[in-house]
Amino acid sequence: MNLLFIVAGLMAVAGILGVILARQPVHQVIATVFSFIGLAALYLSLQSEFLAVIQLIVYGGAVMILFLFVIALLSARKDPVEKDAGSLTKSAIAGFSGGGALLVMLAIVGLFGAEGRLPWTQVPDQFGQVREFGYQLLTTYVFPFEVIAFILMVAVIGVMILVGRNRA
Numbered sequence: 159m160n161l162l163f164i165v166a167g168l169m170a171v172a173g174i175l176g177v178i179l180a181r182q183p184v185h186q187v188i189a190t191v192f193s194f195i196g197l198a199a200l201y202l203s204l205q206s207e208f209l210a211v212i213q214l215i216v217y218g219g220a221v222m223i224l225f226l227f228v229i230a231l232l233s234a235r236k237d238p239v240e241k242d243a244g245s246l247t248k249s250a251i252a253g254f255s256g257g258g259a260l261l262v263m264l265a266i267v268g269l270f271g272a273e274g275r276l277p278w279t280q281v282p283d284q285f286g287q288v289r290e291f292g293y294q295l296l297t298t299y300v301f302p303f304e305v306i307a308f309i310l311m312v313a314v315i316g317v318m319i320l321v322g323r324n325r326a
Contacts (some may be wrong), residue, residue, distance in 0.1 A: 163203040163305040165263050169196030172256075183229045185223055185249070204281055208288050224310075228317045 173193025180186045194217045200211035259316040295303055 160203060161263070161266075165260075166196050166199030166203055169193070169227050169260075170200065172196070179285070184226070187225050187229065190225075191218050194222070204285065206285060208291060221310075224314070228314065231317055240318065253289060293314075 167228050173189050173191075173196055174213060176189025180189055183236040194213060198213040198218070201207075201213060204269045
């Protein structure tokens with residue numbers, strides 16, 4: 159295993175633990191984004207650049223923005239959420255420390271390049287390519303793909319109905 163795979167796996171697991179342990183829904187969404195970044199790095203370690211970019215754009219970007227809008231609609235208040243925004247909290251210190259550690263690890267991987275890596279494990283030749291990804295998504299995995307799309311649509315409609323009832 160190479161260093162990127164190990165760090166990315168730890169990032170994904172840490173993000174999921176953050177989702178489970180966080181008390182604020184916004185913090186859970188941020189932890190989910192952190193986990194998605196770890197998954198994208200796992201795809202990169204498997205030499206699947208397309209899947210890594212799609213992971214960041216679709217899940218890290220669009221789906222998480224959708225979740226943030228849903229959270230904002232459900233928890234709209236008149237008073238500000240953070241009252242002492244000027245102080246540095248434990249979670250902010252942990253976030254800055256984690257980000258700094260990630261930058262140091264990326265710098266180490268970037269500086270040492272191929273010398274610090276173990277040889278790649280063998281993956282199929284078509285793994286991660288756009289054509290194979292599209293073929294698998296629209297043939298083998300079309301039903302789960304449509305079920306997930308339907309569940310997300312029902313969730314958004316449900317939130318809109320709930321918010322509409324509270325305002326009426």
